[in-house]
Amino acid sequence: MNSRSKRLIRSIFHIHRSSSMFLLYEYDIFWAFLIISNAIPILAFLISGVLAPIRKGPEKLSSYESGIEPMGDAWLQFRIRYYMFALVFVVFDVETVFLYPWAMSFDVLGVPVFIEAFIFVLILIVGSVYAWRKGALEWF
């Protein structure tokens, strides 16, 4: 009785054997998450755009500066410090990407590989201490 009802349900709803939603089926949850996380802000903006009353005024068109009167220009001079931070970030990002596969295969490999990765990180810590002492990490 159970298998017959199941077959009936399958024939009614056209459920196939592999019930995947999108093209790359192992990324199903990822695509679903991506679609939902894109739909929610769009929905929020649409609803507030429809429901909110629009009244223009001179105060509303000025820029926001935490409640005080806006002072100065909106366009700041781009300082070289920002570029230095991005550069240091690139180097340490590449180091992190190299640490990921080592971390994934950590339990299969033994202690010697641990020491080698330790040397890897140590050399880059030397680099980071150098960057620190030379003032590349100063924000002001």
Add this chain to the structure above:
Amino acid sequence: MVLLTNPIYSALSLGLVLVCISLFYILSNSHFVAAAQLFIYVGAINVLILFAVMFMNGSEYYKDFNLWTIGNGLTSLVCTSILVSLITTILDTSWYRIIWTTRSNQIIEQDLLSNSQQIGIHLAIDFFLPFEFISIILLVALIGAIVVDRQ
């Protein structure tokens, strides 16, 4: 997307191109390379390019935007020729022969390991010396960049 007027828009469209390339890597069943592409290219290098673009004054670029200057024509000619040569080279290479000659099953329990675990094992055992050299190269790059900035 280099025809956009604002150079910041061009830099952001470069980021979009790099994201799409990482989707190609996902299709080729190399998920670690896709994630590494997202981390490094989009996360770090694209931000670097964006900051380099922001050094230029953007307000000078809106007026007299001439599309067909001599430099633009020459660059488009070079890029088109590179594209055509790449297409002919890719179509002429026998990829099956290369894949079959480099396939090696020396790793323990290869089917049970995921992609990035295999990369980790290869990196730590087969390519241990380049692994340490990579750290030295990164150190040299960091020190070089900071020394250049100090002046």
